[in-house]
Amino acid sequence: MKTQTTQKADLDWKDLxxxxxxxxxxxxxxxxxxxxxxxxxxxxATVKMHIADPCLHYGQEAxxxxxxxxxxxxxxxVFRPIENAKRLQVSSDRILVPxxxxxxxxxxxxxxxxxxxxxxxxxxxxxxxxxxxxxxGVGAQIGLGPAKEYEFIILVTPVGPYxxxxxxxxxxxxxxxxxxxxxxxxxxxxxxxxxxxxxxxxEYAHQQGYPIALYLDPKEKKYIDxxxxxxxxxxxxxxYITPKSSSILPSITNDSLAIMAADMGMVVExxxxxxxxxxxxxxxxxxxxAAVITxxxxxxxxxxxxxxxxxxxxxxxxxxxxxKLTKIQTGEIDDTFGWLEEIKA
Ligand code: PLP
Ligand code: COI
Numbered sequence: 001m002k003t004q005t006t007q008k009a010d011l012d013w014k015d016l017x018x019x020x021x022x023x024x025x026x027x028x029x030x031x032x033x034x035x036x037x038x039x040x041x042x043x044x045a046t047v048k049m050h051i052a053d054p055c056l057h058y059g060q061e062a063x064x065x066x067x068x069x070x071x072x073x074x075x076x077x078v079f080r081p082i083e084n085a086k087r088l089q090v091s092s093d094r095i096l097v098p099x100x101x102x103x104x105x106x107x108x109x110x111x112x113x114x115x116x117x118x119x120x121x122x123x124x125x126x127x128x129x130x131x132x133x134x135x136x137g138v139g140a141q142i143g144l145g146p147a148k149e150y151e152f153i154i155l156v157t158p159v160g161p162y163x164x165x166x167x168x169x170x171x172x173x174x175x176x177x178x179x180x181x182x183x184x185x186x187x188x189x190x191x192x193x194x195x196x197x198x199x200x201x202x203e204y205a206h207q208q209g210y211p212i213a214l215y216l217d218p219k220e221k222k223y224i225d226x227x228x229x230x231x232x233x234x235x236x237x238x239x240y241i242t243p244k245s246s247s248i249l250p251s252i253t254n255d256s257l258a259i260m261a262a263d264m265g266m267v268v269e270x271x272x273x274x275x276x277x278x279x280x281x282x283x284x285x286x287x288x289x290a291a292v293i294t295x296x297x298x299x300x301x302x303x304x305x306x307x308x309x310x311x312x313x314x315x316x317x318x319x320x321x322x323x324k325l326t327k328i329q330t331g332e333i334d335d336t337f338g339w340l341e342e343i344k345a
Contacts, residue, residue: 001076001343006117009158013125016160018290023119023156027112031098031150039108041115047151054147055136061192062091062136065289066252068113068129068156068343070120071331077340078131079289079329081109083252088133091189096146097135105133106341108154113343119158123330126166130159130290162229162290163211167314167322169297172286173210174275175201176221176302180228183219187226187247194249198228212286214299216275217245224273226251230288233257234273234281235317241269241281253287257321259337264320278306283315293322 011021022045030037055061064084069077085105092099109131113120121127133154137147163170180198181187187194198213205213214232217223224243226232231251234241240261242254258268278284284296295314298307309315314322327333329340 001114001117001345008122009118011119011121011158013121013127013158016121016127016158018130018159018162019157021119021157023116023158025112025115026153026155027108027115029100029104029108029152031152032148034098036098036100036104036152039104039111041111045155047153050138050140052140052142053136053138054141054145055138057142058137058144059191059193059196060095060097060137060147061134062088062095062097063132063134063190063192064088065190066131067289067329068120068131069329069331070123072123073331074123075331076113076117076120076343077329077331078109078113078343080252080256080339081106081131081341083255084133087190087250087252088135091191092135094186094189095191097137097150100135100152108133108152109341110343112154112156114345116156117343119156121158127158127160128329129156131156159290161292163294167293167295167319169295169312169314170211170286171209172212172214172227172296172299173205173208174216174299174301175204175213176216177201177204179218180215181218181225181247183247185218185247187218187245188249190249195228202228210300212294212296217272218247222274224275224278227286227291230286230291230294232273233285233287233293234277235283235285235315236280237282238266239269240266240317241271241273243273244270245272251288253289253292253325256337256339257287257293257325260321260324266317275301281306281308283318284308285318292325293318
């Protein structure tokens with residue numbers, strides 16, 4: 001879809017926060033009697049809820065996050081939405097939400113992004129349109145059990161960088177006072193409950209001056225799991241190393257970066273990473289849709305600090321990966337991996 005003719009919304013595109021800005025439409029589907037309804041675009045940004053909706057009481061909710069970009073040649077593209085559709089099905093299975101068909105998910109993305117084309121940040125602003133699908137159980141009930149009805153909504157909002165300053169190193173704190181996931185729990189699924197479990201750790205880190213919290217595996221507290229908002233990657237020489245763990249979210253950004261790293265001739269290792277290995281890394285990054293690659297300056301663990309590079313500037317490998325990823329997303333270099341889905345008019 002070409003946007004050169006679209007009159008863009010009047011926003012300060014180069015200075016957007018990672019926050020909510022009301023756009024023109026969201027799209028909604030309702031599940032009842034075993035079937036999903038047709039999607040309806042609405043400009044109402046509120047939902048009317050029943051006081052006994054089970055999502056409110058028992059947290060039956062899952063969500064996704066991805067981004068749309070305007071490319072150099074004026075198209076609107078979404079980065080790997082099929083992967084998000086599949087991951088939402090995996091999350092849904094874990095909390096007994098009926099699966100959303102991949103085609104329905106993609107149709108919803110097409111319609112809601114096209115309807116909000118004026119909110120897709122212009123090319124070269126560094127901003128993007130964040131797409132947040134969310135599914136939750138509704139229909140009054142009070143006993144514990146899966147809901148009988150569900151609401152699936154896709155909202156969009158233009159965003160800037162998640163961590164202040166964009167591609168600038170931040171300090172992380174290993175929070176081992178509180179777990180965000182359990183060994184056979186829900187850490188590998190994108191459900192709201194994980195984020196509620198991480199709020200206290202987030203607050204604890206923030207109060208001590210660390211913008212980002214890093215968690216260890218919940219069983220042994222010995223291996224690196226992930227950040228509260230994103231996956232962990234470590235660069236050691238020519239190696240791209242990322243944790244293998246059953247309590248972390250399988251990040252689509254991490255998967256993409258690992259593919260790019262291998263393509264650049266790096267050795268990719270997905271394995272348990274002992275916290276003691278932190279001293280071996282030249283660079284560490286927090287990677288995800290919102291975080292993109294946020295370079296990590298240092299990691300505080302109890303009374304020890306591990307510093308990466310000079311602790312002030314992003315390392316060369318992270319920089320190369322960041323540039324390559326963002327250039328693919330904005331069509332500045334060829335999408336040789338076939339990751340972009342174009343929004344049709
Ligand atoms: N880990 C957590 C806890 C996240 O919230 C996210 C963000 O979605 C990620 C990892 C990164 O996943 P993705 O790259 O698919 O956005
Ligand atoms: C994302 O990166 O899409 C997320 O959902 C992370 C969230 C903390 C904003």
